[in-house]
Amino acid sequence: MAKSARKYLDAADREQQILEFAIDFVAQRGLRFTTRELADALGVSQPLLYRYFKNRDDLLQKIYDEVYLKRWDPAWNAQLADRSLSIRDRLVRYLTAYTEAILDERWIRIFIASALEDPQITKKYLGLLHETTFPLIFAEVAAEAGVAAPTGHQADELAIEIVWGFHSSFFYMGVRKYIYRNTIPDDLDLIIRARVDVFVSGLVESMPRLEGHIANAGAGR
Amino acid sequence: MAKSARKYLDAADREQQILEFAIDFVAQRGLRFTTRELADALGVSQPLLYRYFKNRDDLLQKIYDEVYLKRWDPAWNAQLADRSLSIRDRLVRYLTAYTEAILDERWIRIFIASALEDPQITKKYLGLLHETTFPLIFAEVAAEAGVAAPTGHQADELAIEIVWGFHSSFFYMGVRKYIYRNTIPDDLDLIIRARVDVFVSGLVESMPRLEGHIANAGAGR
DNA sequence: TCCAGAAATTATCAACTGATAAATTATCAC
């Protein structure tokens, strides 16, 4: 008998089915859903949820785990550091993989909704970017420019900040598409290449002036 | 008698007090608050809310109106177009005013929460950026580069996209601070100048290559 | 075929929630 035609699923299958369905459901409805609404949409009785999930929060926690799990490939950082390709090509390759992973309705909406509810949930993921990937990208562009990156705490902060601005623009495309419900261009590859070009050109050229910006900090106000 | 010591406020004052309090409250708690929680926090009875607001949704609508109202200064676009200053200076001036308006906990959190709930709410505001400000910024940088901006539908889209990436990085600082609860550098002026520098330098330099990106679209896949 | 055990549903509860009506309390003009 095909599993899909069964009325009584194996416990493991049913749990997986509920979880997958709940991810789509919560992505659409946000965190204000009720357990009855979820059960009705899935076509099972509401108490059945409590056979597989201790309570509503337990279900949400498992949703977060499932959505964030395995969306981050540790190989990305190694590839970014691989100087056999130009920094432009490396950034294009990384951003192609990164956007493929995160420009997903469920991922974007659940990420934002969960962060709004409790920033702790997304902290680990964001820490990975902030502590590892961003310093790496800045350092690699600095190497491309043939300039020593400016040093000091304020310079480090500014460097991270510049990369944040660049990097977040791709995540933000997901926000525009799946939260604002705007249309975004469908040729993502074109946009990645154009933005990488603007970013690398700009950072290479302005890198020598960064020290100056720091020195002038606060002077103009 | 000072109004703050009164027990029975004038209707207009009470309505304003509830609305202001509710804005802070909803910014913190999100849209899952109950009318009792709001009333308790404010120190009034729950039915009192219904004297001033028809129902829960009516209160939310008035919150949105109050938060989004007058956060957008129509003079900004005119200033961006005023070529008596360099494009860098104009962008710095604009972004200083813009960030001052929107890097506010209530604004950021209610903007995101309401967009997540119903994208219609933020549509008008975002349309203003997309239709008016972004094309203007791109055109002004093109003029700075002394290059005719590339033409055609795809070029327009790409141009808007590049500016989206730049512009959104400032809004996104608010997301980082008030939603992710990350620390962001306190010297905003420094960041604005550095990012404007990277952006203008990069766009001026890569502008002549944009046509090439478009021509190559899809070729590399 | 039949039944033991697992899977799912029905029935139910206490607490919560948005909303309304009735009763109470403060304010102010006279």
Next chain:
DNA sequence: GTGATAATTTATCAGTTGATAATTTCTGGA
């Protein structure tokens, strides 16, 4: 002071909600 009026609270309700217990239905092996 006093009473008319507006502001606020208390009491209350019907529908909802998360969760549990009791009951029923299905599945697969002997």
